[in-house]
Amino acid sequence: MSDHQGRPAGRGHLDRHYLDHAASTPMVPEAVEAMTRCLGTVGNPSSLHSAGRAARRLVEEARETLAEAVGARPSEVLFTGGGTESDNLAVKGLYWSRRAADPRRTRILASAVEHHAVMDPALWLAEHEGAEVEWLPVDAAGRVDVGTLESALAADAGSVALVSVMWANNEVGTVQPIAELAEVARAHHVPIHSDAVQAFGQLPVDFDATGLDAMTVTGHKIGGPLGVGLLVLRRTVDLTPVLHGGGQERDVRSGTLDTPGIVGLAAAAEVAVKLQPDRAETTARLRDDLVRRLSAAVPDVVLGGDPDLSAAHRLPGNAHFSFPGCDGDALLLLLDAAGIECSTGSACSAGVPQPSHVLLAMGVPESLARGSLRFSFGHTSTAADVDAVLDVIGPVVERARKAGQVGAR
Amino acid sequence: MRVLAAMSGGVDSAVAAARAADAGHDVTGVHLALSTNPQSFRSGARGCCTLEDARDARRAADVIGIPFYVWDLAERFREDVVDDFVAEYAAGRTPNPCLRCNEKVKFSAVLDKALAMGFDAVCTGHYARVVDGRLLRAVDPAKDQSYVLGVLTARQVAHAMFPLGSSLKTEVRREALDRGLAVADKPDSHDICFIADGDTAGFLRSRLGEAPGAVVDTDGVEVGRHDGAYAFTIGQRRGLRIGRPAPDGRPRYVLDVSPVTNTVTVGTVDRLDVSGLRGVRPVWTGDEPTAPTRVRAQVRAHGDPVPATAWTEDGGVVVELDEPLHGVAPGQAVVLYEGETVLGSATIDATAPTP
Numbered sequence: 039m040s041d042h043q044g045r046p047a048g049r050g051h052l053d054r055h056y057l058d059h060a061a062s063t064p065m066v067p068e069a070v071e072a073m074t075r076c077l078g079t080v081g082n083p084s085s086l087h088s089a090g091r092a093a094r095r096l097v098e099e100a101r102e103t104l105a106e107a108v109g110a111r112p113s114e115v116l117f118t119g120g121g122t123e124s125d126n127l128a129v130k131g132l133y134w135s136r137r138a139a140d141p142r143r144t145r146i147l148a149s150a151v152e153h154h155a156v157m158d159p160a161l162w163l164a165e166h167e168g169a170e171v172e173w174l175p176v177d178a179a180g181r182v183d184v185g186t187l188e189s190a191l192a193a194d195a196g197s198v199a200l201v202s203v204m205w206a207n208n209e210v211g212t213v214q215p216i217a218e219l220a221e222v223a224r225a226h227h228v229p230i231h232s233d234a235v236q237a238f239g240q241l242p243v244d245f246d247a248t249g250l251d252a253m254t255v256t257g258h259k260i261g262g263p264l265g266v267g268l269l270v271l272r273r274t275v276d277l278t279p280v281l282h283g284g285g286q287e288r289d290v291r292s293g294t295l296d297t298p299g300i301v302g303l304a305a306a307a308e309v310a311v312k313l314q315p316d317r318a319e320t321t322a323r324l325r326d327d328l329v330r331r332l333s334a335a336v337p338d339v340v341l342g343g344d345p346d347l348s349a350a351h352r353l354p355g356n357a358h359f360s361f362p363g364c365d366g367d368a369l370l371l372l373l374d375a376a377g378i379e380c381s382t383g384s385a386c387s388a389g390v391p392q393p394s395h396v397l398l399a400m401g402v403p404e405s406l407a408r409g410s411l412r413f414s415f416g417h418t419s420t421a422a423d424v425d426a427v428l429d430v431i432g433p434v435v436e437r438a439r440k441a442g443q444v445g446a447r
Numbered sequence: 448m449r450v451l452a453a454m455s456g457g458v459d460s461a462v463a464a465a466r467a468a469d470a471g472h473d474v475t476g477v478h479l480a481l482s483t484n485p486q487s488f489r490s491g492a493r494g495c496c497t498l499e500d501a502r503d504a505r506r507a508a509d510v511i512g513i514p515f516y517v518w519d520l521a522e523r524f525r526e527d528v529v530d531d532f533v534a535e536y537a538a539g540r541t542p543n544p545c546l547r548c549n550e551k552v553k554f555s556a557v558l559d560k561a562l563a564m565g566f567d568a569v570c571t572g573h574y575a576r577v578v579d580g581r582l583l584r585a586v587d588p589a590k591d592q593s594y595v596l597g598v599l600t601a602r603q604v605a606h607a608m609f610p611l612g613s614s615l616k617t618e619v620r621r622e623a624l625d626r627g628l629a630v631a632d633k634p635d636s637h638d639i640c641f642i643a644d645g646d647t648a649g650f651l652r653s654r655l656g657e658a659p660g661a662v663v664d665t666d667g668v669e670v671g672r673h674d675g676a677y678a679f680t681i682g683q684r685r686g687l688r689i690g691r692p693a694p695d696g697r698p699r700y701v702l703d704v705s706p707v708t709n710t711v712t713v714g715t716v717d718r719l720d721v722s723g724l725r726g727v728r729p730v731w732t733g734d735e736p737t738a739p740t741r742v743r744a745q746v747r748a749h750g751d752p753v754p755a756t757a758w759t760e761d762g763g764v765v766v767e768l769d770e771p772l773h774g775v776a777p778g779q780a781v782v783l784y785e786g787e788t789v790l791g792s793a794t795i796d797a798t799a800p801t802p
Contacts, residue, residue, distance in 0.1 A: 368564055371475070371516055440563035444556075 052377035055426040059259075059355055059416025060208055060236060061381055065302070066261035066309050066417065073263060073302030083295045084286055093297045100304035107307040108255060108270050109244030116269045116287045117300055121235045121256035124269040125155035125202075127280050127291060128231040128252040132200040133163050134278035136229070143199040146171045147190050149182045149214070150399035155254075156202050156233055157395075173399075174203070179344040179351075180212035180400045188222050195226035203230070205237035205253075209383040209396045209412055210343030211356025213241065220249035229275055235259050235267075239310035240318060240353050251275045255307075257299065261417060262306030266299035313417070321415040322347070322354035328413060328424045329357055335428060336435050338362050342397060342410060355415040358383060360402065364409035364438035372437055373411075376430040378423075383412035409442070448567040449473045450608060453553060454507060454515070456500030458623045458630045459572030459611055461507035465626055466610035467570045468511050474570070476508035476515040479557065481524040482641065503630050510627055518560075520552055527551035529641055533654045539706040540778025541680045543595065543748065544639055549573075550598040558606055568608045576612030580605055582732050582789040587615045594748045597782030597792035601732050648678040648686070660709035662689060665702065665718065676709045682719055682774025689713065700774070719773035720801040726764045726781050726793025733790055735759060742783040742790060744768065746775050757783055757790075764793045771801045 056064075065073075081093030098112070105112040118124045129146070136143045146160045150173040163169035172190060174182045182203055191198060201223045206213045216232055223230035229251035237243055239260040245253050252275065256267035271277060271290065279285075283292030310317075326347055333339055342358035344351040361369060366382035373380060383394060397407040413427065450472040452464035468474040478501050501517055508515035528548045535542035558569045574585035575593040582604050585591040599607065611619055623631035642650045655677055662671035671689040673679065683701040693699055693715070700719055703712040724746075729735075736759060743752035744766050754769040766781055775798050782792040 367516065367518065368560070371514075372564060374514060375475070437564050441560045444559035444563050 053422075053426070055378045055423040056418065057378060057380045057413040057415065057423055057427070059419070060353075060383075060412065060414035062258045062264065063261055063416040064418055065258075065263060066306055068309050069262050069302040069306040072305035073298045076301050077298045079297075081297070083297055084284065093295075096297055096301050097295050100300045103304040104268060104307050107304075107311045108238065108253070108268070109246045109248075110270045111246075111273065113288070114245070114270055114273055116271055116291050117295055118267045118269050118287075118291055119293070119296075120265055120267040121153075121233070121254055121259075122155040123280075124254035124256070124267050125153065125231075125233055126159045127269050127277065128254060128271075129156055129159040129200065129202060130163060130280055131277035131290065132229055132231060132252065132275070133167065133169060135276040136199040137167075138278065139276075140196070142197050144169055145194075145198045146200055146202070147174055147187065147198060148172075148202040149174045149176060149204060151176050151180050151207050151209075151212070151396040152202065152204055153208055153233055153235070156204070156231075160202070169199070176212075176399055178400055179346075180207055180210050180396065181344070182214055182219065184215055184218045184222060187219055191222060191226040191228060195228055198226070198228045201228055201230040203232055205232045205234040205243065206241065206353050207343070207396060208236050209394055210358045210400070211236070211353035211414075212343050213237070213349070213351055213353065216250070217248045223251075224249055229272075236353060236356075238307075239314060240321075240355055241349060242314065245270045252277075257303040257306060260306050260310040262303040263299050266296055266303050268303075317417055318349055318354040321417075321419060322349065324415050324419050324421060324424055325355060325357050325413075327421070328427060331424070331428050332357075332359065332431055335432050336361065339435075340406065342400075342402065355419075357413040357415075358410065359413075360397075360406045360410045361435050361438065362406060362409060363442045364435060365442050366408055366410050368438040368441045369409070369411055369434060372434040373427075373430065376426075376434065378427055378430065381412045381414070382410060409438075449565060450475070450568050450570050451557070451561040451566045452476045452513070452570040453557060453572075454478050454504035455572070455636075456497075456503035456507075456630065456633075457572065457636060458620060458628070458633055459574075459616075461504070461511070461572070461628050461630050462619050462623050462626070463570055463572040463608075463610045464507070464513065465511045465622075465628070467608060468513055470610070474511070474513045475566070476504065476511070476513050477557070478504040478515070478517045479524075479552070480517050480519045481521055481528075481552070503633070507628050507630055510629075518557070520556060523556045524548070524552055524641075527556075532639075532641075533651065535778050536651050536677045537655055537706060538778075539676065539704040541776035542778045543780055544641070545748070546595045546598050546780055549596055554599055554603040554607060558603060562606065568606050570608040570610065572611055573609050574611050574614075574616075575609045577604055577607060577609060582607075583612070584784070584787045584789075585609075585612045590616045592748075593784075593789055594745055594780070594782050597732075597780060597789050598730055599732060600730055604732055651675065651678050658709055660711070662687060662711045662713055664693075664699075665712065665714045670699075670713065673711050676704050676706055676711050679704050679711045681776035687711075687713060716773065718800070719775075720771035721768070721773065721775050721798040722771050722801045723765065723767045723799040724775060724781060724795050725797045725799075726766065727762075727796040729759065729762075729764045729791055729793040731791035733788070736790070740785075740790075742766075742785060745782045745784065746772060746779050746795065752784055755783075763796070764791075 081089035083094040083097045101112045101115045105115050160171045164171045231252035233254045235256045238255045251272045253270040258264040277290045281292045340360040393404050393407040454460045454476045532544045573592045574590040576583040584593045658675040661669045679701045697715050699713040702714045739758040742757045744755040745752040757766045779795050783790045
């Protein structure tokens with residue numbers, strides 16, 4: 039038991055407990071090794087000489103490894119600068135190409151719980167490019183109903199440019215019925231994109247078998263490097279580029295390829311897929327333990343997301359709680375001071391927390407949404423991390439609640 | 448102690464936080480986000496709470512080696528400081544928003560939250576001293592900010608930490624440089640932080656709308672027009688737009704602002720003199736005086752204190768000035784000092800002209 043009773047201790051030499059793997063997870067040794075091996079070598083993969091060919095070979099081998107890992111053909115794997123770029127490319131690129139082929143296609147159907155990297159490009163298209171965005175509602179668990187998509191498409195599929203529904207949610211971990219949604223989209227001949235940034239590595243992900251047209255994956259959520267990601271894009275799908283230039287990636291994405299990053303990403307993906315079942319089991323066991331013990335320690339805590347903790351319903355590494363009467367930022371500060379690193383789960387500008395649009399879409403009242411924390415487990419998590427949370431959570435919640443009371447009027 | 452350091456992104460609060468950390472306290476930095484729509488950059492010395500300020504504060508915390516967070520107090524600031532500022536002007540009074548911010552935000556909302564979370568004190572870069580639980584003037588007379596802290600209660604002072612009170616500003620800047628704080632040469636902030644362009648009248652007009660009315664002399668004769676009496680403050684000389692000169696050729700000043708009749712009264716400087724004033728809602732940082740007490744009274748942030756006698760009466764405080772002061776407006780705070788020590792303060796409600 040730590041001695042600080044939840045009081046903030048700014049600069050103590052505490053053990054740190056990293057429970058924010060959904061934000062970024064440490065690189066696996068295989069990725070570090072693969073990446074560092076080629077950091078010192080020269081060669082632009084687009085150059086025709088020997089050095090260029092050597093770099094190209096590394097990139098193409100990585101592409102094949104990644105294609106295998108995500109369930110796609112190598113030609114369907116496009117390298118990007120990460121999840122946000124892939125999402126932007128999918129949403130804007132699909133919108134522009136589909137509308138160019140038929141000007142009636144201006145509707146974008148996306149779930150109300152998308153990451154900002156999908157949500158904001160859609161809103162930008164609405165503001166600047168005449169798009170009409172329809173947010174597919176979710177239930178209290180954060181899940182899109184397949185029937186809702188079916189009705190939205192059946193109303194007038196000819197006017198829909200694209201559908202985008204994330205595979206699993208970053209805040210509450212809810213897994214979407216992505217194969218069923220893809221089947222519905224396919225039946226209406228409308229392309230569907232899915233942001234699988236959180237899902238890949240935690241769940242079995244097979245692009246082709248799922249019937250998706252585009253899928254986002256990023257390196258730093260799977261034990262790979264930051265700043266490199268994938269857009270997996272079905273061969274038959276046209277996409278208008280966002281970045282124009284050398285046309286390196288299928289003429290859809292330009293920019294010199296980041297050979298070390300790509301090699302590191304491939305190494306991480308290979309490990310992630312190989313160890314996925316074991317890791318899912320380990321993280322789920324830790325997560326279940328946290329949910330059970332924290333719920334007992336803080337009786338009025340509200341578990342956010344799907345109460346069914348099985349991997350079919352919820353990411354194995356995700357735990358999300360709302361603490362009535364507390365501010366998320368106060369909880370975060372106090373836990374950080376106690377050596378526990380977690381997240382309020384929502385995006386912030388200048389570090390100012392806003393109530394999560396995901397929770398609001400799930401019908402969580404704003405006051406409760408503001409008192410939310412996400413704990414996310416990953417490949418370096420241990421039982422000691424859970425114990426550390428339980429050591430301090432009681433007094434931390436008590437203090438945050440007091441702080442919430444003085445703030446209320 | 449566990450100390451919460453409010454860090455604006457300026458040099459003073461950065462050095463204050465660094466000194467608190469050096470003194471062995473467990474310091475956590477917070478930047479108070481007070482604006483709902485922060486601008487990206489500040490222009491010159493005006494404005495605050497830009498994203499750049501938040502970044503500067505964060506970098507200072509990195510250099511000092513303390514945790515750093517941003518607290519969103521925009522709503523609280525708008526209600527307690529900005530809306531109050533507008534309402535006070537609309538009522539014909541002259542508020543001091545910095546003082547109000549200290550009273551209601553920094554040493555109320557922030558302090559209370561900090562105490563509830565287990566902190567022992569709030570540290571700021573204000574130039575003032577706390578000695579034996581009493582609030583004292585800063586050593587640097589040019590920077591002394593005890594006036595805008597004069598509204599604090601004894602309890603608030605007990606939990607306040609002002610590490611710069613015994614230093615000169617020049618020393619603080621040099622120290623910032625020595626510490627490798629990039630904010631060392633950042634300009635001091637001036638004026639009202641939420642009126643970035645410095646145009647208070649324009650800001651009030653945008654909030655309260657135009658309300659044309661008469662500018663009259665002390666005989667009630669109309670000598671000009673105005674767009675809203677609320678934009679004027681007692682003692683103001685500029686911006687009166689009076690067409691014809693006074694019969695005696697002497698400059699004219701605002702003597703009174705009446706929101707009820709939307710009238711601004713002007714007259715010569717001698718008519719601004721007051722010999723006494725009455726304050727309401729007094730706050731005593733020490734013991735409330737039970738008998739008339741010799742004090743020095745200060746009515747604005749950068750005004751010289753004047754000798755006076757003060758006593759309490761009907762829950763308020765009466766201040767009789769040895770020498771007249773001029774340009775004293777209701778809404779301003781009068782802070783009473785005994786030597787260097789703040790005794791208390793009150794909001795000026797009425798003034799007595801010189802006989």
